Amino acid sequence: xxxxxxxxxxxxxxxxxxxxxxxxxxxxxxxxxxxxxxxxxxxxxxxxxxxxxxxxxxxxxxxxxxxxxxxxxxxxxxxxxxxxxxxxxxxxxxxxxxxxxxxxxxxxxxxxxxxxxxxxxxxxxxxxxxxxxxxx
Amino acid sequence: xxxxxxxxxxxxxxxxxxxxxxxxxxxxxxxxxxxxxxxxxxxxxxxxxxxxxxxxxxxxxxxxxxxxxxxxxxxxxxxxxxxxxxxxxxxxxxxxxxxxxxxxxxxxxxxxxxxxxxxxxxxxxxxxxxxxxxxxxxxxxxxxxxxxxxxxxxxxxxxxxxxxxxxxxxxxxxxxxxxxxxxxxxxxxxxxxxxxxxxxxxxxxxxxxxxxxxxxxxxxxxxxxxxxxxxxxxxxxxxxxxxxxxxxxxxxxxxxxxxxxxxxxxxxxxxxxxxxxxxxxxxxxxxxxxxxxxxxxxxxxxxxxxxxxxxxxxxxxxxxxxxxxxxxxxxxxxxxxxxxxxxxxxxxxxxxxxxxxxxxxxxxxxxxxxxxxxxxxxxxxxxxxxxxxxxxxxxxxxxxxxxxxxxxxxxxxxxxxxxxxxxxxxxxxxxxxxxxxxxxxxxxxxxxxxxxxxxxxxxxxxxxxxxxxxxxxxxxxxxxxxxxxxxxxxxxxxxxxxxxxxxxxxxxxxxxxxxxxxxx
Numbered sequence: 034x035x036x037x038x039x040x041x042x043x044x045x046x047x048x049x050x051x052x053x054x055x056x057x058x059x060x061x062x063x064x065x066x067x068x069x070x071x072x073x074x075x076x077x078x079x080x081x082x083x084x085x086x087x088x089x090x091x092x093x094x095x096x097x098x099x100x101x102x103x104x105x106x107x108x109x110x111x112x113x114x115x116x117x118x119x120x121x122x123x124x125x126x127x128x129x130x131x132x133x134x135x136x137x138x139x140x141x142x143x144x145x146x147x148x149x150x151x152x153x154x155x156x157x158x159x160x161x162x163x164x165x166x167x168x169x
Numbered sequence: 170x171x172x173x174x175x176x177x178x179x180x181x182x183x184x185x186x187x188x189x190x191x192x193x194x195x196x197x198x199x200x201x202x203x204x205x206x207x208x209x210x211x212x213x214x215x216x217x218x219x220x221x222x223x224x225x226x227x228x229x230x231x232x233x234x235x236x237x238x239x240x241x242x243x244x245x246x247x248x249x250x251x252x253x254x255x256x257x258x259x260x261x262x263x264x265x266x267x268x269x270x271x272x273x274x275x276x277x278x279x280x281x282x283x284x285x286x287x288x289x290x291x292x293x294x295x296x297x298x299x300x301x302x303x304x305x306x307x308x309x310x311x312x313x314x315x316x317x318x319x320x321x322x323x324x325x326x327x328x329x330x331x332x333x334x335x336x337x338x339x340x341x342x343x344x345x346x347x348x349x350x351x352x353x354x355x356x357x358x359x360x361x362x363x364x365x366x367x368x369x370x371x372x373x374x375x376x377x378x379x380x381x382x383x384x385x386x387x388x389x390x391x392x393x394x395x396x397x398x399x400x401x402x403x404x405x406x407x408x409x410x411x412x413x414x415x416x417x418x419x420x421x422x423x424x425x426x427x428x429x430x431x432x433x434x435x436x437x438x439x440x441x442x443x444x445x446x447x448x449x450x451x452x453x454x455x456x457x458x459x460x461x462x463x464x465x466x467x468x469x470x471x472x473x474x475x476x477x478x479x480x481x482x483x484x485x486x487x488x489x490x491x492x493x494x495x496x497x498x499x500x501x502x503x504x505x506x507x508x509x510x511x512x513x514x515x516x517x518x519x520x521x522x523x524x525x526x527x528x529x530x531x532x533x534x535x536x537x538x539x540x541x542x543x544x545x546x547x548x549x550x551x552x553x554x555x556x557x558x559x560x561x562x563x564x565x566x567x568x569x570x571x572x573x574x575x576x577x578x579x580x581x582x583x584x585x586x587x588x589x590x591x592x593x594x595x596x597x598x599x600x601x602x603x604x605x606x607x608x609x610x611x612x613x614x615x616x617x618x619x620x621x622x623x624x625x626x627x628x629x630x631x632x633x634x635x636x637x638x639x640x641x642x643x644x645x646x647x648x649x650x651x652x653x654x655x656x657x658x659x660x661x662x663x664x665x666x667x668x669x670x671x672x673x674x675x676x677x678x679x680x681x682x683x684x685x686x687x688x689x
Binding site: 079082115 | 457458593594595618626628629
């Protein structure tokens with residue numbers, strides 16, 4: 034990306050230029066702050082008509098991201114627009130970390146936790162961030 | 170190390186006309202020396218003054234350190250101690266601004282008429298009351314130094330006969346002494362004896378501020394004239410470039426008037442140059458991380474890299490940089506304009522630094538405080554101090570920035586940039602341009618693909634209008650504009666579109682377009 038967004042990096046693989054290694058920094062003020070999360074991004078043949086496939090590689094305790102790292106985000110599915118780009122997609126993912134949406138869950142247990150006891154759920158998110166996304 | 174040396178060196182790299190308009194740092198420095206001399210002649214050497222003024226700045230009068238005043242002169246000080254709380258004296262440095270004439274002065278207040286005594290008594294250190302004859306002591310403590318300072322000032326004031334016999338006056342008399350234009354710095358311009366308020370004009374300080382003020386004023390004027398000149402140059406340059414970077418004749422016009430339009434145009438080269446120029450981000454960064462003005466060194470380096478890239482166009486493209494002689498002249502002027510911006514940037518930086526440093530030096534050498542809006546005081550009379558803000562005009566906004574913007578607004582649009590005409594889906598030139606009912610523009614190829622995939626929402630605003638788009642949505646004016654200004658790009662995009670459409674058709678018929686012919 035020529036003008037990378039703060040806290041986001043993306044670099045294509047040498048052997049497959051459609052495949053990107055991505056890192057997203059947890060947004061300040063969220064339970065994911067100070068964490069560095071690794072993701073993979075793949076541009077399908079139909080891109081930009083079809084959305085890129087994005088997945089978390091780092092474990093994360095978030096109601097809209099499941100055990101396999103799959104992300105529940107409308108613009109990655111039915112709300113995709115061909116005018117969106119890698120940069121804007123990753124910004125949206127970063128924003129999702131700041132604004133978890135337990136009403137539209139992918140990880141139902143995490144969502145339940147978030148709905149029933151948000152403070153405790155955030156504590157777990159912080160723990161996971163420290164444990165799995167502790168940088169380096 | 171020494172700023173005056175650094176300053177001279179920076180100025181030496183600038184064209185003489187800029188150099189001649191720079192702030193005269195050395196001369197201001199000499200004037201500071203005179204101010205110091207003047208203050209010394211008043212008995213106010215820096216240590217004395219700083220001690221006196223250090224006691225200043227408290228917010229309310231009650232907290233203002235006092236100099237206790239006694240009805241008799243040096244003896245019998247204890248006699249009046251009981252009255253000390255009702256009497257005080259203080260000294261304030263202020264700049265009086267009167268129609269572009271700056272008159273720095275010291276204002277001394279003294280309540281209750283009396284002769285001064287050396288036993289300075291600060292409210293926060295009432296213990297000094299008990300200390301007899303502080304003056305004689307040679308302690309190095311701040312306390313004794315401050316009292317020494319008070320003493321010296323008072324001695325001096327007494328020598329000036331300002332407070333002589335004042336014990337008889339109960340804060341009513343007004344003295345008029347000496348005349349306004351007197352060149353003797355120790356002369357008293359006016360003495361207001363209202364509650365015994367005393368004003369000591371500082372003439373050499375006035376000279377200092379006047380020089381600085383005039384310099385900054387004329388700088389402002391000079392900058393404005395530079396701006397005007399630069400704008401004129403840019404307008405001339407933009408019409409020169411427009412002459413050499415003509416678009417190709419449109420297809421319709423080609424048959425009719427092609428002989429009227431000179432075949433030669435340097436549009437391609439100018440587009441490359443401006444594209445390099447925009448990419449170079451010489452003076453300002455537009456990236457999210459470090460948006461804003463760049464440092465001088467950075468600009469200098471980037472300008473050089475840009476110049477290198479322009480010089481390399483010849484080898485990159487394998488042909489002559491310019492076909493037209495006017496283009497070379499215009500490019501030369503363009504480079505000069507950028508160099509000028511760099512000079513202005515240096516010039517403004519140097520002047521701002523010189524102003525800042527000289528004021529700092531002034532404060533340091535004389536112990537007269539730097540006056541700014543924050544030096545507020547409860548005393549209404551010294552509100553004049555807040556005038557300083559208006560007195561020393563702020564350095565004008567970054568002129569280099571204004572000039573950079575002028576290039577962006579006047580010059581660069583002469584050659585349309587492809588980014589402004591690209592399809593937001595494929596990021597290539599949006600050829601052929603289709604305008605949806607929501608006014609958003611895309612290339613025909615991308616919209617056809619969307620239609621085939623059953624995607625109906627405009628990629629920009631999600632209005633459901635992709636399916637109803639048809640031939641009537643072609644923006645013909647835009648199409649013609651693109652053919653004129655991006656002849657190569659639109660031809661190429663057209664070819665790509667056709668190839669892609671053909672391949673797609675084959676695929677739909679179940680034939681792999683990459684395979685060689687199945688028949689032969």
